[in-house]
Amino acid sequence: MDPLTRRPATVVGGGIGGLATALALQRTGWEVTVRERRTSLDRGGAGLVLWPNALRCLDLLGVGDAVRQAGTALDGVAIRRPDGRPVSSLVTEPGARRPLAILRADLVDALAGALEPSVLTLDATVSDIESLPGDLVVGADGLRSTVRRALGVAVEPASRGYTVWRAVVPPGVGPLADPRELCETWGAGVRVGTVPLGGRGTYLYASAPLSAAGPARTAETELAWLRRRFADWHAPVPALLRAIEPSTLLRHDVADLPPGRVPLHRGRYSLVGDAGHAMEPNLGQGAGLALEDAVVLAHALTVEPSVAGALSTYDDHRAPRVASLARQSRRIGQLSRLTQPHLVALRDAAMRMTPDRATRRASAAAHDWRPPATPHVHTHPTAQEPA
């Protein structure tokens, strides 16, 4: 498209949702500006798991190969008890249907690297959305979105009563039971996940109720608490915790937006990612859904004659899906936080007895999602995937 006729759009926020939306709009002929309040892109956040739905979006955005090269394809997902005994395990499907573990920084670099250099404006906090230029303004400014509030949406983030710590452990500590397996260990109200990142090391996350974790303290004190709390858990959890460098430990007190309560558009404004539907991280789908938002929004703007019509279509398509997954994530969170021994035993027995088939069916709604085919967007051949 002739650059002189490109329609202007502003994206507020340069996280995964904002970068992906900018890329999707750029590829469908929009003149995009991203305004990010930080002075550099956030390359923290330890690791991330991208499920097949997210990888399909990255393919559509033209960065799927780069992301796959930077990440580690996972062969299986296991749930264990603190003594290491398996509760359930699932071999992931081969080929493009495998989930991918990646450093967040590598995903951010892949998305940002595909943008035209002039797109990103750093150190640009948005406080007044009315004055933002463009036929379209996208709020991609996260859980505590300024755009959402400015639109008069009276829905506030809700604390979910637990906290999550994240870190990347350097390579060579372990070994993990399986170098390509995501392992989550569920205890009474607490959880630890280990995710292999190939030559990058191991992504470790742990969660505990806020009542047990207490208010945030220094990283050293937090780490000392984690090491004590999980000292008798199966290998290599204690060794991984011992190997964490305190300055790399992140703590995140979990909050979400009550599912189904936030309208995803109004006038020329729309919301993507956590700004519209922040959810508990139990499905590992928050970033994946932000990527989906980006490609669906760009597609709607391509096929609908007006921005207003496109944003309404976008909202209609996205609202049921994101609300359903947010509710599912809340349910998993509740199960994982059970503390009464008899309920924990019942939960573990139920998971042990659930056949693989049923587990696969339960996750299919999230993972089998496919982006709409946009004629103007380059599509990457997602080899091995049956239509």
Ligand SMILES: Cc1cc2nc3c(=O)[nH]c(=O)nc-3n(C[C@H](O)[C@H](O)[C@H](O)COP(=O)(O)OP(=O)(O)OC[C@H]3O[C@@H](n4cnc5c(N)ncnc54)[C@H](O)[C@@H]3O)c2cc1C
């Ligand atoms: C512990 C944990 C584990 C997770 N694991 C996974 C996983 O494995 N897989 C997965 O898919 N998802 C996962 N998620 C979810 C995922 O991290 C988020 O859903 C995703 O990062 C949201 O991206 P976003 O761009 O919408 O928001 P954010 O990442 O919050 O980005 C918002 C951006 O907007 C900027 N901003 C805010 N306000 C303004 C303003 N006024 N002006 C300008 N800029 C502004 C911020 O600086 C930030 O850069 C996890 C989340 C957590 C907490």
